[in-house]
Each structure stands twice: as structure tokens, then as C-alpha cells.
Amino acid sequence: MGNLNQFLPFLLMFVVIYFFMIRPQQKKIKQEKEFDASLKVGDKIITKSGFHGKIVELTDSSAVMETMSGKLKIERSAISLELTAALNKKA
Incomplete structure (x- = not known):
């Protein structure tokens, strides 16, 4: 239980970074590729x-x-x- 409490903040930080930084960037890249293909x-x-x-x-x-x-x-x-x-x- 003690190990889980130590790693929980890092896990939560990674989840927040993923949903607020990595995922939107991937979505934007996908939109730009679709736009480029549709020209x-x-x-x-x-x-x-x-x-x-x-x-x-x-x-x-x-x-x-x-x-x-x-x-x-x-x-x-x-x-x-x-x-x-x-x-x-x-x-």
C-alpha cells in the first residue's frame, strides 16, 4: 500500500499530461493530415x-x-x- 501511495501522484500527473497535452496534439496532427489529403x-x-x-x-x-x-x-x-x-x- 505504501508503494502505491508513492507512485499515485506520478501516475496522476502522467494522466493529466496525456489528456491535456499529448492527446490534443495527436488529434490536431490527424486533422491536418486529413485536410492535406482533401486538398x-x-x-x-x-x-x-x-x-x-x-x-x-x-x-x-x-x-x-x-x-x-x-x-x-x-x-x-x-x-x-x-x-x-x-x-x-x-x-
């Missing part, structure tokens, strides 16, 4: 640096987006899930 030509997007545009070409690791000033080649990971979702919800 298609013609989608309106916003990059993490704030560029607005429309996808005109997609490859495995990059995308070409058309902006008002021309075309830009960007990494797919540079497309913001939150900003793009907010843009498409507004439209």
Missing part, C-alpha cells in the same frame, strides 16, 4: 504566412497557388488548416 485543384487557401490564393497544381509535397500577383510554389505543409477553414466557412 484539390481549385480550392481557395491561405498559407501560414498569410498569402491568399487558389490551388492550380498539386504534387506529393508541394502546391502551386495562383495569387493576384502571379503563381507561387509552396510546400503543402505551409497551408493553414485554421485560416483556410475560416475562409471557406465565410464564403
